[in-house]
Amino acid sequence: MVAEARPVADIAVRGKLTADAPLAPLVWFKSGGAADWLFEPKDADDLCDFLAALDPVVPVMALGLGSNLIVRDGGVPGVVVRLGKAFAQVERLDATSLRCGGGASGILVSSTARDAGIGGLEFLRSIPGTVGGFVRMNGGAYGREVKDILVEADIVLRNGARQTLALSALGFTYRHSTLPEGAVVVSATFRGHPEAPETVQAEMDRIATAREASQPLRSKTGGSTFKNPDGEKAWALVDRAGCRGLMLGGAQVSEKHTNFLINTGDATSADIEALGEEVRKRVKQDSGISLEWEIQRVGRRVEGGAA
Numbered sequence: 001m002v003a004e005a006r007p008v009a010d011i012a013v014r015g016k017l018t019a020d021a022p023l024a025p026l027v028w029f030k031s032g033g034a035a036d037w038l039f040e041p042k043d044a045d046d047l048c049d050f051l052a053a054l055d056p057v058v059p060v061m062a063l064g065l066g067s068n069l070i071v072r073d074g075g076v077p078g079v080v081v082r083l084g085k086a087f088a089q090v091e092r093l094d095a096t097s098l099r100c101g102g103g104a105s106g107i108l109v110s111s112t113a114r115d116a117g118i119g120g121l122e123f124l125r126s127i128p129g130t131v132g133g134f135v136r137m138n139g140g141a142y143g144r145e146v147k148d149i150l151v152e153a154d155i156v157l158r159n160g161a162r163q164t165l166a167l168s169a170l171g172f173t174y175r176h177s178t179l180p181e182g183a184v185v186v187s188a189t190f191r192g193h194p195e196a197p198e199t200v201q202a203e204m205d206r207i208a209t210a211r212e213a214s215q216p217l218r219s220k221t222g223g224s225t226f227k228n229p230d231g232e233k234a235w236a237l238v239d240r241a242g243c244r245g246l247m248l249g250g251a252q253v254s255e256k257h258t259n260f261l262i263n264t265g266d267a268t269s270a271d272i273e274a275l276g277e278e279v280r281k282r283v284k285q286d287s288g289i290s291l292e293w294e295i296q297r298v299g300r301r302v303e304g305g306a307a
Helices: 044-053 106-115 122-126 131-137 197-214 234-240 269-287
Strands: 016-022 034-040 060-063 069-071 076-082 090-092 097-101 150-156 162-166 184-191 251-253 261-263 296-298
Touching: 044 150, 044 184, 060 131, 060 184, 069 269, 090 106, 097 106, 106 122, 106 131, 106 197, 122 197, 131 184, 234 269, 251 269, 261 269
Parallel strands: 034 076, 060 076, 069 296
Antiparallel strands: 016 034, 090 097, 097 184, 150 162, 150 184, 251 261
16 A cells, blocks of 8 residues: 655654755765755665655655765755665675675775675776766766676665666666666665786776876866767867866866866855856867766756856
C-alpha cells in the first residue's frame, strides 16, 4: 500500500531534515542560496520511507561533495538529499570487485582498491566527488570512465522504490547517464583487475602530481566547466578565444587551467554562471564551436541577477 503524500515538515524521519538549509558551505564554489529542505537520511530504508511519503510534485535532487555544481543564488526548490557516513562505506566483494556506498569519495574508493590489490580504479582518485555523482555523470578522467568499471548500481527511485540497474540499463555516454530524474544512487559495484598495491599507488601518485601541476586545486572552483567537444579540448578553445584570466564580478577564468572557473572571494553564483556564458559566446565567435556545460547548474535565479 502506498503511503499518502504529506507536506515535507510532517514526514517522520530517523535522519536529519532541515528547512531553509544554506548550501554554499556544502559546495566547492562556496556560493549560492539555500535548499527549501535538506534531508540527510540515516540509512537507505530511511530514504525510501521519506521519498514514498513525499508529495510527488516536490522536486528531489541528490548532492554529493558539490564539486561539479553551481547552486543559483535563489536557492534550490524542493528537497536536496545528502548522503552521509552511513553511505560512505566501501567493501571488497571478491578478488576484483568493490561495493561502494553512494556517499563514498573517489579517494576512499581508489585507496580501498589499492589495499585490496585491485587496479583500474585509480582514475577515481582524481575526481572530486562521490560514487553517486560518478554514476549519474559517468565521471571520468585520464582516459577512463565509470562505464569502464561499473557492474551495477543500487538506486532509490523518486517514489521510494529500490532498484538495481545493470551497466547496460544506465545508457552511459560522455558525462551522461539515463538515470531516472529524482533517483538517488545509494551504492554501486565496481570491478577492476588484479594488480600489485605498489603499482596502483604509483599510478595514483602520478595522477595526483599531474592534477597538482595543471589544476587550481586550492581555489573555490567547480572542476571542469565545459565538456570536451569531439576532437577538441575545451581548455584550448577557451584559451584561443582569449579568455584566460577573464573576470566578471568576483568570478574568473583560471589562469592555470582555462576550463576552470574560480570564485576569487566574493563571487555570486550569477557571476560564475554569467562568466561561463560569456566564455561560451567568445568561443563560438572564435571557433564556431558551441561549448556544452559539464558543471550542473541548479536552482532559482535571483531576479535581476547577472545570469
